[in-house]
Amino acid sequence: MKKTACCGIFVVLFVALTAPIRAQEIKDPAEYAAYSAVYQEKDPARKAAMGEKFLMDYPKTAAVTQAYMIVLLSYARIPDWAKALETADKQEQTAPGLGAEEKKQVLLVGMAAAEQSKNVPKLKEYADKVLAVDPKNVSALVTLSAILATTLPTDEGA
Secondary structure, three states: OHHHHHHHHHHHHHHHHOOOOOHHHOOOHHHHHHHHHHHHOOOHHHHHHHHHHHHHHOOOOOOHHHHHHHHHHHHHHOOOHHHHHHHHHOHHHHOOOOOHHHHHHHHHHHHHHHHHOOOHHHHHHHHHHHHHHOOOOHHHHHHHHHHHHHHOOOHHHO
């Protein structure tokens, strides 16, 4: 199950990091400079912290979607699974305008973060959400199967 989650997270990272940016839509020079600094930062821990600060300083930015995804994926790259899970949980409040593919990426990162954090209730929640948007997602199906297998009552208990 770990191999599936890790493979999925790298696919998510690749897709998200190659997504187009909307920084050119930012009109305020200070905001543009702050976003550019976040985008160009190489260290994932610094990138996440800078992205969080950017979102706090510019909550109405045109680049809210990109900044949110940068923060989420930076936490996954560190890896800081607790912060990645916390960030995934905040998607609706922080970046409600995400497209379908970006929302799916958030759900996959949330599922991987929950698995790595050994948070079974969150893992089940995210696997269910992934299947709601992608019913044939093998990683979510395998995850839910594993959870079901470990929670079924045994014959000894009957």
